[in-house]
Amino acid sequence: xxxxVESGGGLVKPGGSxxxxxxxxxxxxxxxxxxxIRQAPGKGLEWVSYISSSGSTIYYADSVKGRFxxxxxxxxxxxxxxxxxxxxxxTAVYYCARxxxxxxxxxxxxxxxxxxxx
Amino acid sequence: QSxxxxxxxxxxxxxxxxxxxxxxTSSDVGGYNYVSWYQQHPGKAPKxxxxxxxxxxxxxxxxxxxxxxxxxxxxxxxGLQAEDEANYYCNSYTSSSTPVVFGGGTKLTVL
Numbered sequence: 001x002x003x004x005v006e007s008g009g010g011l012v013k014p015g016g017s018x019x020x021x022x023x024x025x026x027x028x029x030x031x032x033x034x035x036x037i038r039q040a041p042g043k044g045l046e047w048v049s050y051i052s053s054s055g056s057t058i059y060y061a062d063s064v065k066g067r068f069x070x071x072x073x074x075x076x077x078x079x080x081x082x083x084x085x086x087x088x089x090x091t092a093v094y095y096c097a098r099x100x101x102x103x104x105x106x107x108x109x110x111x112x113x114x115x116x117x118x
Numbered sequence: 119q120s121x122x123x124x125x126x127x128x129x130x131x132x133x134x135x136x137x138x139x140x141x142x143t144s145s146d147v148g149g150y151n152y153v154s155w156y157q158q159h160p161g162k163a164p165k166x167x168x169x170x171x172x173x174x175x176x177x178x179x180x181x182x183x184x185x186x187x188x189x190x191x192x193x194x195x196x197g198l199q200a201e202d203e204a205n206y207y208c209n210s211y212t213s214s215s216t217p218v219v220f221g222g223g224t225k226l227t228v229l
Contacts, residue, residue, distance in 0.1 A: 035218075037164075044121070044207060044220060044221070044222050044223040045156070045158075045164065045207050045209070045220045045223070046220060047209065047216070047217075047218040047219065047220060050217070050218070059216075059217050059218075060216075061216045061218075062215055062216050063216075095163060095164070100166070100169055100175070101169070101170065102151075102152045102154075102169060102170050102211070103152045103154070103209075103210075103211040103217070103218055104152075104154040104166055104169035104170065105154070105156075105164075105166060106166045106169070106175055108163040108164055108165075109163065110163055111163060
């Protein structure tokens, strides 16, 4: 069965960096586009970034552009999100999600919490 | 980038039908057939319920249906059940610099 397991979250000071990972299993990872989506505590969902199956096409939300970098390693069935210059408003649960046809996300991980605070 | 507009809350009794709206613009909901709906129970990851406006993933009950008219998409849940109580989010592809936008979410209460 499809499984997505995020890791790498934690407490970081403003201006700091963190790298999130997402381990995928149960499907052919290299065939699928992938996304990161976040949810601040008690708030709604916010789309963060997307990467094509080969990694050649990448999009970011304006709110993270220039600070976050999405990448993937198809040999390791893994998705990554490098987060630099972190701010308080980046505090959220970060989900990795598989892209279905179009722009929908059909499988989601359980999420990893990132807290940015001094 | 403005979020899509959803009602903050809706409610209904078991067995009834409810509809949740998701209003955008011609640059997102109205311009593309890439509207999705997600169900999220507290403390859980979102679950895809509808994609590409009106398509149901396998395993999702046919009590859930989606539609679109102009700049407004809708999620209808018929035969409301207690387990349908959750938060529901719509999202859409958009032609803006941020290619995907979510609605603010709707809390469904089953009375």
